[in-house]
Amino acid sequence: MNKPRVHIARRMADIEPFHVMDLLARARRLEAGGRRIVHLEIGEPGFPTPEPIMEAGRKALADGHTHYTPAVGLPALREAIAGFYRDRHGVDVSPERIIITPGASGALLLVMAVLLDPGDQVLMADPGYPCNRHFVRTFEGQAVAVPVGPDTAYQLTAEHLESRWGNRSVAAMVASPANPTGTLVPVETMKRMLDLTTARSGRLIVDEIYHGLVYDDEAVTALAHSRDVFVINSFSKYFGMTGWRLGWIVAPEDYVRAIDKLAQNLFLAAPTPAQHAALAAFRPETLEILDARREAFRERRDFLLPALRELGFGIPVTPEGAFYIYADSSVFDADSQRLADRLLEEAGVAVTPGLDFGHYRPEAHVRFAYTREIGELEEGVERLRRILD
């Protein structure tokens, strides 16, 4: 029997893997050979899931909570999230508008699938989280990458929306704080973008998955300004539940039924033990742990940021949240991929080259993640100093 032709959908040509995976694999090989590597590339905090959530997870198993939940999630968890918006943000969000998803990934997937017809455009910042454009492409939409730089804190602005919004534009997407830059969208800009998308019969999609991790101000949810926005959030980053795969959408009321229907068909439901565990995420004792961790992240940033600047990396905008620093590395090498290779080989320091975040000047940038303890950051900086000074 002959081998059949390999028919792979055209979209796959536009969907890139996480390029850092190759570098990570090389790092692992070096480690297997006995070398110690300092990991400044990993976008996953080293902290374990907070104990009250673990305890609730163990109790969920003990109580036999292993069957399907409703497609939109456990009613008690939707209520708990509504309570969090009320208590922490002073914002009234009906639990009916909250849809529990398998990670923020599942949330992005549902929102794009519900919004996009083939050819529909979504405006987004470049650099940005690469999966965003891939979600759009997956559903045959067109991601319009808007090059952004330090002048707008690497964020979209209302002016970008005005100049780039076209006939086929149906949504714009922002992340605040953003990956890879850690910058926020200022409140006034957010309001103007909400007004603008509404006026154009479009939608703003706001990724707030790093929302709990903001160091200088309290972050303001876009839900404080609008009921017509899509907000994406997650238990992964701030709540320390990466591997549990749990996130949520707050959707405008008119989209809830369509999203429910799609979630039934595409996911059935989010993982049940994770949903029960997450019920403990908003308890005071958990929030106390999380706020202590936020302080630890702040200290790491406050160490790493000036240290990298002193080494000569260009960081014109202070990252205010998440656990990333996006740095201009062109003074060391015009090719950030080559630089990342050299840093790994010569210094034993892993960083993420800009290529993983888009096509606007990736070769001039690398991303540092401060997901590891401060001692490791110190050693990383010391190693970098030895070869870059």
Added chain:
Amino acid sequence: MNKPRVHIARRMADIEPFHVMDLLARARRLEAGGRRIVHLEIGEPGFPTPEPIMEAGRKALADGHTHYTPAVGLPALREAIAGFYRDRHGVDVSPERIIITPGASGALLLVMAVLLDPGDQVLMADPGYPCNRHFVRTFEGQAVAVPVGPDTAYQLTAEHLESRWGNRSVAAMVASPANPTGTLVPVETMKRMLDLTTARSGRLIVDEIYHGLVYDDEAVTALAHSRDVFVINSFSKYFGMTGWRLGWIVAPEDYVRAIDKLAQNLFLAAPTPAQHAALAAFRPETLEILDARREAFRERRDFLLPALRELGFGIPVTPEGAFYIYADSSVFDADSQRLADRLLEEAGVAVTPGLDFGHYRPEAHVRFAYTREIGELEEGVERLRRILD
């Protein structure tokens, strides 16, 4: 500020909710009012997750396994699944070809996204699992529903593929055993369909999620006949892990890299505690429990099938697996939806009307699920007898 226009993607008009949810909601209301309802509509076994898997899940939490795994899954779990194919089926499958997914839902999503360009066709049986056509529609493909009846045991045949395969056909999909009919694809038919799709440069996608639940013969995996087939499987049904959300794909080698890339972007990974728990799924002590459960399902089928036939339901093909009986109910009512309403209201028995499984004669059929204990089945039959006799 005006409300923006509600722009919902056209695909959503073609994606139906699970219609049985409305009936289920009515059943819950009756129960809240004190009525006892016999549930013959639920596609989720009442059995808890087997204790060795629970134990492994608890250990995973105790060991702090709550961080991301690789996108394609834990290496040890991919190895364990390969071992299961070797030991149980005598088939050699490289672990490299096994991709762990968030449920079989995640598996279907990845396979359709990797295979389908807009307008590409996938042939499938009607009646069938409704999400299949919705996955195809989600990625702008076209599901070609082939009406099937008792003459082919409600399954596609090589003749169907020959007559319905067109220029835009890229795949055919079969489920063995199938939902809602519980029927198998005979080995010779499977081989012919594999040859035929290969000869036409297409692919066969075989859903084997009910594979462990076959009562008269041992089920033969399509992997025994071909390395070019996509096989979908799941820890939900046979392994009793519905709420954990874990499944897998065995993909042809040439598709693995594309699926990996897509899984990174769309899911990041399947839930980590679930993956560690599933490592215990193939242990002898677990398989012993599962085989005892299979015997229980067989007994239930062997009770329910003749009882329904005696009541007058038309069941011309004996269901050989899964936990479903698809019955012609037209002797009682030409409208199975109306019949289901009446059975719920008058007899307190919930069944699923045919509408949830496609558009070929749904009004003449209902689906019975034997996911509950035999006592409940007996009571259900007794209640039906009282109003249908």
